[in-house]
Amino acid sequence: MIEILKAGTLTTIQDSGRTGYQELGVPETGAMDKFSFRCANLLIGNHENAPAMEAVLFGPEVKFSDDSFIAITGGDLSPTIDGTKVNLWETLPVSAGSILSFTGPTGNGIRSYISISGGFSGDKIRSVMGSYSTYLPGGFGGNEGRALNEGDVLHTGMAEKKFEGGLFLENPPHFGDDETLRIIPGPQDGMFAPATLQTLISSSYEITPNSDRMGCRLDGPILEHLDGPDVISDGTAFGVIQVPGDGKPIILLSDRGTTGGYTKIATVISADRSKLAQLAPGESVNFEVVNQEKAVNLLKEQERLLSSLSAYGGVPLNIKVNGVSVDIVDDDNQLAIGINMEHSTYKTVVSDGHKDHQIELEISE
Amino acid sequence: MDEVTINSSPVFAPMGDSALMVVAGNNISVEVNEKVHKMISLIKGQDWPGIKEIVPTYSSFVIHFDPLIFSFDGLTECVAGLWDCNETSAQIKTKTVLIPTLYGSDYGLDLESVSKLTNLSVEEVISIHSETEYLVYALGFSPGFPYLGGLDPRIHCPRLETPRISVPKGSVAIADAQTGVYPVSSPGGWRLIGQTPVTMFDPNRSHPSIVTPGDYIRFVPIDSKAEFEEIFEMSANGGYEVQVQ
Numbered sequence: 073m074i075e076i077l078k079a080g081t082l083t084t085i086q087d088s089g090r091t092g093y094q095e096l097g098v099p100e101t102g103a104m105d106k107f108s109f110r111c112a113n114l115l116i117g118n119h120e121n122a123p124a125m126e127a128v129l130f131g132p133e134v135k136f137s138d139d140s141f142i143a144i145t146g147g148d149l150s151p152t153i154d155g156t157k158v159n160l161w162e163t164l165p166v167s168a169g170s171i172l173s174f175t176g177p178t179g180n181g182i183r184s185y186i187s188i189s190g191g192f193s194g195d196k197i198r199s200v201m202g203s204y205s206t207y208l209p210g211g212f213g214g215n216e217g218r219a220l221n222e223g224d225v226l227h228t229g230m231a232e233k234k235f236e237g238g239l240f241l242e243n244p245p246h247f248g249d250d251e252t253l254r255i256i257p258g259p260q261d262g263m264f265a266p267a268t269l270q271t272l273i274s275s276s277y278e279i280t281p282n283s284d285r286m287g288c289r290l291d292g293p294i295l296e297h298l299d300g301p302d303v304i305s306d307g308t309a310f311g312v313i314q315v316p317g318d319g320k321p322i323i324l325l326s327d328r329g330t331t332g333g334y335t336k337i338a339t340v341i342s343a344d345r346s347k348l349a350q351l352a353p354g355e356s357v358n359f360e361v362v363n364q365e366k367a368v369n370l371l372k373e374q375e376r377l378l379s380s381l382s383a384y385g386g387v388p389l390n391i392k393v394n395g396v397s398v399d400i401v402d403d404d405n406q407l408a409i410g411i412n413m414e415h416s417t418y419k420t421v422v423s424d425g426h427k428d429h430q431i432e433l434e435i436s437e
Numbered sequence: 438m439d440e441v442t443i444n445s446s447p448v449f450a451p452m453g454d455s456a457l458m459v460v461a462g463n464n465i466s467v468e469v470n471e472k473v474h475k476m477i478s479l480i481k482g483q484d485w486p487g488i489k490e491i492v493p494t495y496s497s498f499v500i501h502f503d504p505l506i507f508s509f510d511g512l513t514e515c516v517a518g519l520w521d522c523n524e525t526s527a528q529i530k531t532k533t534v535l536i537p538t539l540y541g542s543d544y545g546l547d548l549e550s551v552s553k554l555t556n557l558s559v560e561e562v563i564s565i566h567s568e569t570e571y572l573v574y575a576l577g578f579s580p581g582f583p584y585l586g587g588l589d590p591r592i593h594c595p596r597l598e599t600p601r602i603s604v605p606k607g608s609v610a611i612a613d614a615q616t617g618v619y620p621v622s623s624p625g626g627w628r629l630i631g632q633t634p635v636t637m638f639d640p641n642r643s644h645p646s647i648v649t650p651g652d653y654i655r656f657v658p659i660d661s662k663a664e665f666e667e668i669f670e671m672s673a674n675g676g677y678e679v680q681v682q
Contacts, residue, residue, distance in 0.1 A: 091489050091490055091501075092489075092490045093490075093580075093645070094490060094492040094501075095490070095491070095492050095493060095575075095576065095649065095650055096576050096580060096581060096638075096645060096646040096649065097576040097577045097578065097579060097580045097581055097582055097646075098580045098581075098640075098645070099580075200640050200641060201640060201645060209579075210579070210580050210621075210640065212640040212641075213640075255453075256451055256453050256454060257451075258450050258451040258452065258458075259450030259451060259452045259458040260450065304464070304465060304494070304495050304496050304497075305494055305495060305575070305577065305584070306458065306494045306495070306496075306497045306499070307452075307456075307458060307492045307494055307497065307498065307499030308452075308499075309452045309453055309455065309456035309499065309501065310453075311453055312452050312453065312456075329577060329578065330492060330576075330577050331492075331494050331575060331577030331578070331584075336452070339451070339452050339453030339454075339456070340453065341453055341454050342453065342454050342455050342504070364451070364454055364504075364508075364509045364510075367453070367454035367504070368454055368504045368505070368508070368509075371454065371504065371505065372505065375505065421643070427643075428643045
């Protein structure tokens with residue numbers, strides 16, 4: 073169990089996002105910097121998708137009531153435990169009564185991920201549409217659909233008992249000013265005036281303060297449309313750069329709308345998602361065009377970094393019913409981790425298209 | 438008027454390395470949208486590995502995929518290969534969802550102004566609006582908000598000059614050639630002509646939205662505040678099932 077002593081700027085529960093509901097207009101949401109989020113879980117033997125905290129700029133103050141493992145990854149917001157500075161990107165043991173706090177950003181990213189053994193769980197933290205991610209505008213997911221507040225008490229799921237700690241990430245990423253984001257042109261680069269893509273890649277753009285989880289708004293040279301900014305509303309993706317009538321690009325992020333009616337000139341590649349998510353207002357950013365092959369190779373490199381850690385983690389029980397993944401939980405609604413099961417019965421809910429059916433699973437050792 | 442054009446082969450527009458936009462046509466029409474839904478149904482039937490989700494809109498759809506499992510080139514090739522498929526299994530099953538609606542008075546604050554703008558009686562506006570089956574082209578803007586097409590030109594009206602700060606949940610509204618239902622309370626500039634007591638979207642239901650893309654909606658007038666309240670209570674408690682044809 074943990075208690076939030078101070079909320080911080082904006083601290084929310086996130087996982088890797090909501091998949092399969094964009095067709096109903098439900099945003100993907102989820103951790104903005106997915107690499108750092110997954111890493112935070114893997115460093116403490118959790119499944120990589122266990123619900124964790126995402127803290128922005130000024131992190132929360134948190135009191136632990138049990139001995140546990142935690143990890144802090146992503147942007148460096150200067151974490152301390154009981155007043156002593158601690159490292160990011162490694163397993164951190166905490167004792168009952170310990171207090172984690174943050175003194176503020178250091179110019180190395182703005183979003184930290186804080187994982188805890190077993191993940192954050194409990195009555196108030198429920199999976200909504202297959203995800204624990206908080207969607208603030210819709211008021212659902214995460215902890216009661218809202219950001220964490222002072223006084224909130226969060227429970228934790230079952231920890232991997234065989235985990236011994238001592239993990240760290242070699243060569244962790246560093247974030248900062250003047251980053252170069254790699255992009256693939258499209259889907260509508262043909263709807264801009266000639267040389268507009270050239271303007272984008274030869275200029276520097278500044279991150280404006282009204283950037284949020286929906287989009288990163290940039291200021292810099294105007295991007296000129298060929299025939300107006302509007303398209304028939306179509307789909308969106310994380311990292312796509314849309315350009316409204318004023319010619320100022322907006323990079324769409326986790327909480328973006330599922331449909332949009334502005335032309336989209338290019339898309340930031342998946343391997344640069346972390347860099348994008350960690351940009352601070354006032355910092356500047358450049359763009360460089362790469363092809364699909366390069367983008368996939370960069371993504372593979374990133375996956376290799378994580379796979380060196382994933383061997384230590386437990387696996388959540390998950391079954392597919394008619395192709396739909398469902399989570400298995402124990403009597404306390406905590407996600408069941410495969411190699412750590414002590415209860416004999418678990419349950420899940422399966423829908424047949426008309427109504428929900430409660431299904432009990434009995435595990436015999 | 439735009440000519441209806443379904444692309445003879447798919448137009449592929451990459452959206453980075455993990456999403457592919459497939460454009461089926463160049464306008465908002467039932468025919469193009471049906472092509473979108475038919476292709477999605479076909480692709481889902483293939484059970485390709487690495488496909489995360491497919492999101493339809495008016496004239497295109499976006500396939501979100503894992504490029505470490507399914508390559509971009511492999512995916513475009515496979516989608517192109519299905520374009521001319523005419524299997525009967527590819528025929529999409531459409532259903533019409535009946536949405537009970539109380540028109541006018543406190544439930545549709547702009548019905549009178551619509552009546553004046555269109556030179557039709559209130560009864561005529563209701564009758565025209567409720568006799569059409571509207572295609573759900575897509576959902577977007579906010580969770581569960583359906584983009585509906587097919588509004589009768591006789592009741593086309595401009596948006597409000599000043600949008601309302603808060604439109605009640607369930608409001609049935611029109612704007613230009615569009616009609617829709619606000620699934621949750623939100624700001625909005627469309628003209629409100631009625632309200633449904635049905636909870637259109639609830640994140641905690643196993644099927645959060647009453648309608649999905651490709652369905653049709655028909656608004657069915659209900660007669661009294663009492664009936665509205667009755668359905669409202671039942672729907673909020675999960676005890677109301679919409680009628681489907």
